[in-house]
Amino acid sequence: MxxxxxxxxxxxxxxxxxxxxxxxxxxxxxxxNKTLPPEALGMLYDSTLCIGCRACVTACKEANDVPVEQPARLSAWNPGTWDAGEDISGKTLNTIRVYTHGSKEHKDKAENGYAFVKRHCLHCVDPSCVSVCPVSAMNKDPDTGIVTHDPDACIGCRYCVYGCPFGVPQYQFDDAFGKIAKCQFCEHLQKQGQLPACCDVCPTGASLFGVVTELQQEAERRLAARPGDMYEFPRGRLGGDRPTHEAAIPEYESHIYGVTEVGGTQIRYISGVPHEKLGLPKLPDASPSSxxxxxxxxxxxxxxxxxxxxxxxxxxxxxxxxxxxxxxxxx
Ligand code: SF4
Ligand code: SF4
Ligand code: SF4
CATH class of the missing domain: 1.10.287 (Helix Hairpins)
Structure with a gap:
């Protein structure tokens, strides 16, 4: 040189x-980081209670008027058997995915086991989709903290698609008039006094609706309980009047996902296997928008x-x- x-x-x-x-x-x-509104609404998803029935996926489609979809490899030989979107998409706002390892025999075990995980918007406390949107089409409600997308304001730039650390907003590329699709926490149902559809139909209480601070206390109670002891798991809404689902306390991972990640999320997760195995990434406490x-x-x-x-x-x-x-x- x-x-x-x-x-x-x-x-x-x-x-x-x-x-x-x-x-x-x-x-x-x-x-x-921005802070959680005191009455923020959210969901506790307990992976150990989830039986993978996908009632929540079907109910979500119906409540939000989105079509069923099938991977091409399935529809080629047996069209119409099942709505089987493999991940969230422009047509699927919520999906159940499964972690598997080895012989796949033991539920909620990392070794030779399997575990379900529900995937949709986490309604971040300090959401980057809201921060990057140049026309305020993504908004966070100051009271409930629910993050919604306004298709009338959206210019289709897809900054939110790239800005979300969880890969949630999806663009409907196969539609000439495509829009951004993402879980709006069934805000339209909540305005009518109803539950988000996925929490409403969940048979075991794996998807539980409520005030985030109360859901957090419920998650902490479960983690503090002794594995094997019987527990009355609430269903639908925390503090509601539905009959509970009685089951033994499993061996939980000690971490509650969504308390600190990217400044916190209003959807909290507990599980029997490490969260990153369920596709919930390790993320810093600082929100990207901060x-x-x-x-x-x-x-x-x-x-x-x-x-x-x-x-x-x-x-x-x-x-x-x-x-x-x-x-x-x-x-
Ligand atoms: S998960 Fe993504 S789309 Fe949902 S609020 Fe957070 S940044 Fe926005
Ligand atoms: S809250 Fe509503 S839109 Fe979001 S995943 Fe559940 S059913 Fe779907
Ligand atoms: S309805 Fe409940 S148990 Fe069934 S797949 Fe959805 S979260 Fe799991």
């Missing part, structure tokens, strides 16, 4: 480090910082070019 190329690489590395400096200090300028909005607000305050950053980069580029010119003249 000749001398001028070495110098160029050194200067370029210095320039890149200078440009990256604001990113390194991003943590220092992130805003606080970081991106903190950086943006700091950089754009009075437009002073962007001008300073641009000025610094221009100076570095100018100095590098001048040095290279001088070296080439000397050689």
């Amino acid at each position: 000749n001398k001028s190329r070495r110098r160029f690489l050194k200067s370029a590395t210095g320039a890149m480090a200078a440009a990256a400096a604001p990113l390194e200090s991003a943590n220092a300028i992130r805003r606080d 970081l991106s909005e903190g950086v943006q607000h700091t950089l754009y305050k009075g437009m002073i910082a962007p001008l300073a950053v641009l000025g610094g980069l221009a100076f570095l580029a100018h100095r590098t070019t001048r040095k290279l010119q001088q070296e080439e003249e000397e050689e």
Whole structure:
């Protein structure tokens, strides 16, 4: 490598480090996570109670007027047997997935076992889909905390699709007038005094509706109970009057998913196998929007910082070019 190329690489590395400096200090300028509204509504999903019946998937389709779907490989040989979307999609707002390992014999065991997990919007406390939407088509209700999508305001940019850490919003690509699809926590039913459809039909109480702080206490009670002891699991709504589902307390993982992840979620999960095996990723406590909005607000305050950053980069580029010119003249 000749001398001028070495110098160029050194200067370029210095320039890149200078440009990256604001990113390194991003943590220092992130805003606080937003907080859970006191009466926020949510769901406790207990994977150990889920029997994989998929009543919740069917009820969700009916309540939200979305069509059934089948993977092409199934519909080719036996069309119409089952609504079997493999994941959430533009037509499926909620799905039950299954973790399996080895001989797949033991329910809620990581080794040679299996466990169900329900997948839909987690109604984040500090949602990045709301933060990235340029036209406020994604909104979080200040009282209930429910995150909804307004198709009339949406311009179809799909920023929310890329911004969500759980891959929840889906775009209906197969429709010429496609929209964003995601669980709205059956807000339309709740306004009529009804339960979200998936909680309403769940036979075991695996999907339980309620006030998030009360659901959290219920989750903590279950984790504190002795495995093998009988327990009256509420069904439908926590604190409601439905007959309970009596079953033995299983061996739970000690973590309640959704308390801290990305600043918290209003859907909380407990399970018998580690959450990441159920497709619930390990995520930092800081919400993505606390970081991106903190950086943006700091950089754009009075437009002073962007001008300073641009000025610094221009100076570095100018100095590098001048040095290279001088070296080439000397050689
Ligand atoms: S899970 Fe995704 S779509 Fe749902 S509120 Fe959080 S960021 Fe938004
Ligand atoms: S709350 Fe409603 S929209 Fe969301 S998964 Fe349950 S049934 Fe579907
Ligand atoms: S209805 Fe309840 S038990 Fe059945 S699959 Fe859904 S969450 Fe599981």
